[in-house]
Amino acid sequence: MSRAVAVFDGDLRLIFINQAAIDLLELPEELAEYGTLMKPFLFHQAKHGAFDVNDFEEEYRRRVGTPRLQTEFTRNDGTTVRVQRDPLDNGGFVVLYTDVTEQRRAEAALQRSELRYRSIVEDQAEQILRCSPDGIITFVNAACCQFQGTGRVDLIGLPAANLVHDEDRDHVAAFFFRGTHRHPTREIEHRAWRGDGELRWLHRRDRAILNNEGEVVEFQSVARDVTDIRNAESQVRQASALAILGQMSAGVTHELNQPLNAASMGVQNLLMQMEESSDPVVTARRDKLEKVLGRLRRMGEIVNHLRSFIQSNAHGHACADLAGIIETSVDLVRHQLTIDDIDVRIAAPSSLSPVLGDKVQLEIVFTNLLSNAHAAILRQRRKQAGAAPPRGAVDIVVDQRSDAVEIRVTDNGGGIPPDVIDRIFDPFFTTQEIGRGMGLGLSLVYRIVTGLKGSIIATNAAEGAVFTLMLPIAEEEGWI
Template sequence: DGGRVIVLLNSTTRRDTGGKIVGVISVGQDITERKRVENALKESEARLLALAEASPAAIYLKDLDGQFLLASRAYRNWYGAQGDVRRKTVYDFFPEEDADMYTAHDREVIECRKSLEWEINVPSPSGKCLVVHSVQFPIFGSDGELTGIGGINMDITESKAAAAQIIQASKLSTLGEMATSVAHELNQPLSVIRMAAGNSLRKISNGSAKYEYLTGKLERISTQAERAAAIITHMQMFGRKASEEPCPIDPCDMVRGALGLMGEQLRLAEIDIKTELPEDCPSVKGHLIQTEQVILNLLTNARDAIQSYDQLKEKRIRLAVETEDSENIKVIVEDTGGGIPDNVVERIFEPFFTTKEIGMGTGLGLSVSYGIVRDMGGTIEASNTNRGARFVITLPIADAKKEMG
């Protein structure tokens, strides 16, 4: 058709019996299509490399032996990998302990042949510790065989810090709302201390104080002082930022801790609290203070819903901890406050969304609770019962939960 083709020419000399060259034999092969495919592949690789180089995320590809095939500029900058990283492994750039962790992640992706996610702390060359959300995925060839793995690491340090600030602001807001309740909680042991001290002083002044009597009063004063100190310590702990690493916690302790801070307030509101807590409960992994905050947010909403109905006959909140199966545990909070309007149930966990009157809520409580539960690898769902709202928190049991790197 008059077009040009690309030919691969293989030639060899032809010799006579004396070894003298008498000619040339050549075989030509049309490789036009092969060169077109090769050029298209090079262009595709160039586009992939340009995309990876321009991305703020740290992107990499490895073969099944863990050798890098590609590492983006962000990856090299984050981890101080200089020069050409191809055919090198994580052991060329990281301390052995970190390299072992990354290699274990690679093996897990290869074995399960599906995408996995981790949240890891990574020291950068500048000395700053980065919080990284890592997504790793398998790469399959055209024949369906596994050929390598890829990864996308995103720096979420700032977003984690912002989320922590929101959680802290929500906690302080909750503390403010509980001020009256805590005052009542402290007033009880202080009243006992005042009465015991007053009675002891009167006995001493009229000379009728006996050793056994004074000993009993002092023991009572000591017990009530310890109770008051425990309340104050709990408040101080609740107000602090959660900087410690997640650790195993008893879901029943979450409920007890929240009721310890808010139980008196609910009693003053004439709300009956029904708890269903198993004697032996599997642990979940998280921050105790943050999980108490989730329960407090739900209790606060339940209280407000119940109090909004002046003529409500049954004022009750039910708190239950149930083992769903060998992998998950449920924490249930139910109330008799009339429920959530059907047209807002789907939006109930959105930031700054609230059904309360202006000035009665920030709209952050349920959003913060959603984030805390999500970071623990769990879920929180809202629904309505015949008498009110029902929130179900599902958390993975610590032993069954995959450890974060």
């Protein structure tokens, strides 16, 4: 289709108009003739909606006095016409008319679509963000701002990686922002800090937006908080495993108690026979047998607590001397730790409030945590075979709080893999090699601590794992 053109001379008379302009402007034959004045020419356009007829004189003077003009008008039939007027050297001007109706309709439809899309995005409970191909955030919805605890102005322009937990960034980077025309979407779960400081798990679906050439022009990411779902799944797994363990415990305790009782009675009989002897050799043997009897009694206490662990709760517990329990627990494993060049350091205030708990159960907690640290340090050394291994270290730091005692057990055993850290307390789950652990130690710890209305979390520090326990002080339960 040819361009719609009209040309006027310096006296504002029409000297040329093509058929495209006549058709577009719907000009009658008399207005399309050579020599037609510009005034009736414009008045015809005003009658068809170019501007208000009542303002014709003012609009006419404006147009006559403006050599260069660009404007648009919508006719009464809905047609939108763009007008571009440029001056000529002889004092006249040339006018180009363009039908932009479809273009404007498309733009309006696009604007409506964007408004609908934005409304949908803003109303979503999921977190939605967009970022450039190099990972810089260009858009976030209200849910994303709410999770981060800040506004759009603080998030737009940041690297999207900043919204991922430090320990998960490399893992996430291996999957995120790598979409292609063959694989435009990616899904992954990772941790992120919520605005209130709570660590949460997010399930994220990342989509690459491609142009016609298959090049990535943008990424859109939709994330939802799955922390509660993961916790519920973990509780179901734990409940199922504990149900199996509960069924086994009765038989296990029965089978173990009988030989332990028999062994204890045998040792006691031997000690009774040695009571009257003053022979140094007999005395030395008696001392060793007393230690054996002490260990047998402790084994019996642990076995007897196995069933109570399955149904553990805070009722029936007394106040416990935490400092003494920690010292005893360390003494029980110190010999083996010393053999493997592992130091245990305890930092605790001189005065600690008694905590709610049972002595044997709390000893189980700390001996398991120490054994776990021991295994982690040895495993880290095996990974570094050939290099001089650093000396192992386990630090137990105790702090008194207003209503609880906080205990942090830290090791330099390399830490817990991020992809399994949320399962570390599940029964029968272990990170050790096959044959080196059953995966019950930390689940026992978790069950005992939570049964005492306390809490325990596992995190990673620079060199290893950190287990942080909070045990309520006994006075909170009316023991003091």
